[in-house]
Amino acid sequence: MKFKESKSIYLQIADRIMDEILHDTYKEEERIPSVREYAAMVEVNANTMMRTYDHLQGMEIIYNKRGIGYFVGEGAKDKILSFRKETFLNEELPEMFRTMKILDISGPEISALYKQFLKDNK
Structure with missing residues (x-):
């Protein structure tokens, strides 16, 4: 796995595991590696x-069955999506709005690009 400098490695791995849960690589109540x-x-x-597993366990995404291993928790997908x-609405979107303001990008420009994205990714 290639890691970025801007985020802790254990959090990047946690993101990967959450992606795998969202893509059904690991289903609810299924054992993970x-x-x-x-x-x-x-x-x-x-x-x-x-540290990654402790983080995900704290988020109630996974849980440990002592002596057996770690499993995806019930409702994990919904928790991940929530x-x-x-995170997107409170951290990433405000940053995007600041960048839009600096670059003088209008809402209608973004809206048109988003509509095109949806059309291209049906």
């Missing part, structure tokens, strides 16, 4: 991976 297995897949230290929507 162990800490060591996933660490080997993304080529990171097991401690980093443990979390990402909140």
Whole structure:
């Protein structure tokens, strides 16, 4: 996995796991790879991976069955979508609006581009 400098590695891995849950790679109540297995897949230290799993467990996306492994929690998809929507609306969208203002990009320009995007990605 190629990591970006701007975000902690464990959070980037958490994003990847959440993407995999959203894409049904891992379904609700299904076991996910162990800490060591996933660490080997993304080529990171097991401690980093443990931090990722702790983070996802704190978000109630995954849970641990002692001695068996980690599983995707019930309602994980809805929690991920809610979390990402909140993040987008409260962090990313205001940043986009600031950039639009600086570059003098109008709402109608963005609207037209968004409509074209929807048309192209049916």
